[in-house]
Amino acid sequence: xxxxxxxxxLVAVGLAVASTWLAQTGKAPEPxxxxxxxxxxxxTMSRFTTTYMDPTGQPQRRLRADHMQHYPDDDxxxxxxxxxxxxxxxxxxxRVRSEQGWVGPQGAEVRLERDVRMTRQRPSSGxxxxxxxxxxxxxxxxxxxxxxxxxxxxxxxxxxxxxxEAYLEEHRLVLLNEVFSRYDPPRP
Numbered sequence: 001x002x003x004x005x006x007x008x009x010l011v012a013v014g015l016a017v018a019s020t021w022l023a024q025t026g027k028a029p030e031p032x033x034x035x036x037x038x039x040x041x042x043x044t045m046s047r048f049t050t051t052y053m054d055p056t057g058q059p060q061r062r063l064r065a066d067h068m069q070h071y072p073d074d075d076x077x078x079x080x081x082x083x084x085x086x087x088x089x090x091x092x093x094x095r096v097r098s099e100q101g102w103v104g105p106q107g108a109e110v111r112l113e114r115d116v117r118m119t120r121q122r123p124s125s126g127x128x129x130x131x132x133x134x135x136x137x138x139x140x141x142x143x144x145x146x147x148x149x150x151x152x153x154x155x156x157x158x159x160x161x162x163x164x165e166a167y168l169e170e171h172r173l174v175l176l177n178e179v180f181s182r183y184d185p186p187r188p
Contacts, residue, residue: 032172040134041069051147051153052107052139061086063121065101075105082112085140086168096137096144118144126155132164132175142169150175157183 066081079101099114118130144166163176
């Protein structure tokens with residue numbers, strides 16, 4: 001092989017190595033994956049009351065709790081000992097309480113857990129009490145539901161079932177499965 005051919009091969013190999021090196025070092029760095037936002041509270045409150053008003057300035061619902069923590073990463077709130085009052089224009093309010101609660105973004109959904117109690121004093125037939133281990137409430141829709149066991153106690157009887165849909169504005173409860181009811185007739 002002559003010197004010219006050898007020199008040409010060396011120059012070509014050198015250019016290939018140099019261009020590969022330049023291509024590797026000239027690349028933009030790989031973007032780093034964003035760090036996940038920690039699920040840490042940005043504020044807490046103890047023994048607070050929040051009242052939501054309707055457009056006419058009347059109380060629509062009230063939320064009280066012993067303690068709350070708000071999480072900015074998903075705009076949720078955890079509650080300890082929540083108590084909710086859902087006011088009605090046509091009569092007594094619904095009152096709901098539990099051991100723990102969770103409020104979704106913008107308060108659209110409220111989940112209540114552990115010893116959930118819901119009551120409503122009815123002028124003509126006395127107090128209705130509802131007990132369940134879990135209840136999901138949608139305040140803007142005046143609706144609540146559960147897929148867990150439910151016990152409804154009234155002055156004249158008791159009804160048990162599994163799963164419930166509560167249409168609060170209509171004062172209508174629908175038990176979904178395994179319904180058993182006991183009615184005590186009035187005593188003469």
